[in-house]
Amino acid sequence: MVLILNESDVNELVDMKTAISCLESAFQEQSEKRFLLPERQFFKAADNAVVRIMAASIPKLSSLGLKVLLGVPAKRAANATYFAVLLLNPDDARLLAVISAGRLTQLRTGAASAVATKYLACSRISSVGVLGAGVQGYGQLEGLHAVAEFKEALVFDIDPSRVEALTKKATNELGVTVRPAHQIEKLYAADVISTATTSVKPLIFGENLRAGTHVNAVGSNAPNRQEIDHSVLLKSRVFTDKTEQVLKEAGDLVIPISQGIYKPENIIGELADVVAGKVKGRTSNSDVTLFKSVGIALEDIAVAHTVYELAIKKSIGREVSF
Numbered sequence: 001m002v003l004i005l006n007e008s009d010v011n012e013l014v015d016m017k018t019a020i021s022c023l024e025s026a027f028q029e030q031s032e033k034r035f036l037l038p039e040r041q042f043f044k045a046a047d048n049a050v051v052r053i054m055a056a057s058i059p060k061l062s063s064l065g066l067k068v069l070l071g072v073p074a075k076r077a078a079n080a081t082y083f084a085v086l087l088l089n090p091d092d093a094r095l096l097a098v099i100s101a102g103r104l105t106q107l108r109t110g111a112a113s114a115v116a117t118k119y120l121a122c123s124r125i126s127s128v129g130v131l132g133a134g135v136q137g138y139g140q141l142e143g144l145h146a147v148a149e150f151k152e153a154l155v156f157d158i159d160p161s162r163v164e165a166l167t168k169k170a171t172n173e174l175g176v177t178v179r180p181a182h183q184i185e186k187l188y189a190a191d192v193i194s195t196a197t198t199s200v201k202p203l204i205f206g207e208n209l210r211a212g213t214h215v216n217a218v219g220s221n222a223p224n225r226q227e228i229d230h231s232v233l234l235k236s237r238v239f240t241d242k243t244e245q246v247l248k249e250a251g252d253l254v255i256p257i258s259q260g261i262y263k264p265e266n267i268i269g270e271l272a273d274v275v276a277g278k279v280k281g282r283t284s285n286s287d288v289t290l291f292k293s294v295g296i297a298l299e300d301i302a303v304a305h306t307v308y309e310l311a312i313k314k315s316i317g318r319e320v321s322f
Contacts (some may be wrong), residue, residue: 001319003097005307009317010103013310016146019111019303020118024275026302027115029058030242031276037298040245048072056297057090063305064090067101067297085304095322097308101300104307106135108299110143112241112271113194113216116291118147119274120239120281121192121214125150129181129190131204131227132197132219133157133166140194140216141166145174154190156181188213195219195227200251206231211286218293220252228290230256236290238267239274239281241299249294 005013014022029035036057044050050073055066065087076082083101088094117125125148130137133155141153153170155178157163167178181187188208194216195204204215206229215236220227233256240246246253247264256262269279271291282289311317 002095002322003308003311003317003319005097005099005311005317007100007103009311010099010101010307013307013314013316014104014107014303016107016110016114016142018306019107020114020143020146022302022306023108023111023115023299025061026058026063026298027272027275029060030270030272030298031278034058034060035298037242037296040249040297054297054300056301058298058302059090061302061305062090063301064088064093065301065304067300067304085300087301087304087308097304097311097317099304099307101304102135104300104303105295106139108303109136109218109293109295110139110141111303112143112293112295112299113140113218113291114143114147115275116216116239116271116293117144117192117214119271120289120291121148122212122282122285125191127152127154127190129154129156129187129193131156131184131187131193131195133159133162134196136196136218137194138166138169140196140218141170141176141178142174144192144194145176148192150191151177153178154181154187155179156184156187192216197227198225199227200225202226202229204232205229206233206235206288209235209288211288213288215288215290216293217252217290218295220250221294223249223251223254226251226255228252230259230261232290233262233266236288237282238290238292239269239271240267240291241271241293242296243267243270245296246292246294250292252292
């Protein structure tokens with residue numbers, strides 16, 4: 001029997017704080033090298049359909065599986081499924097569950113930035129800024145709210161209606177006060193800035209960042225995308241979710257490195273090693289810190305396994321015989 005879990009099931013089973021705790025455990029395993037993370041597979045079909053396949057194994061957490069990401073650029077049908085996780089039994093690799101992974105992806109992305117903020121930002125956070133008011137922008141706000149008691153959030157998006165929708169959702173679901181930032185420059189007043197856009201041009205610049213700011217850069221997940229200018233890298237203590245993957249996929253680093261502006265050896269380390277206490281994150285309250293994330297399967301599969309365990313415990317989902 002295989003358990004089928006839809007978006008509603010995932011949303012019911014796991015909240016942001018649970019996802020954050022799950023990722024902290026997964027990062028401990030990553031730091032100890034007790035995991036397998038094959039290179040992400042990517043191909044584009046003749047009709048421009050994009051397929052990404054990412055897998056991970058975390059033996060101590062009994063987590064084994066893969067996530068498939070599907071889609072055509074700029075085309076998304078309402079209520080359609082573009083993300084799915086296949087969760088496997090680590091003992092004999094039989095299929096345990098098929099999990100719709102839209103909400104799961106939002107949770108793990110927001111949770112990764114939340115963990116980074118917990119370990120890299122200054123201890124006192126009074127305001128946060130979010131660049132991009134889409135699904136991941138909301139996930140960033142949700143994650144930050146789970147680890148910091150800030151007074152207000154500033155949100156910028158080129159589409160004011162998206163900011164309005166995010167504001168209503170955050171007020172109703174999180175009880176967070178959100179103010180529209182009518183110019184990107186307003187975000188620099190925040191103690192923590194999260195970027196979640198598909199921009200191919202830098203939007204955040206180092207010369208405008210105040211001392212002590214922490215930045216979560218999660219939107220640039222392709223070599224041609226670049227949300228943050230090289231000046232941000234040069235001003236920051238830079239950490240990644242998986243350095244090898246970031247250096248292949250994230251335009252935020254790929255572009256300035258190819259131009260000879262930034263060197264890979266300037267990256268301080270991976271977030272997992274900060275969580276494990278092996279690498280120092282912030283050295284002073286004046287440090288500017290940056291977490292560059294492209295999203296790794298270790299995060300997806302760890303959260304998916306937690307979803308599965310809770311589903312079995314609470315008898316949620318639908319079992320089918322394949």
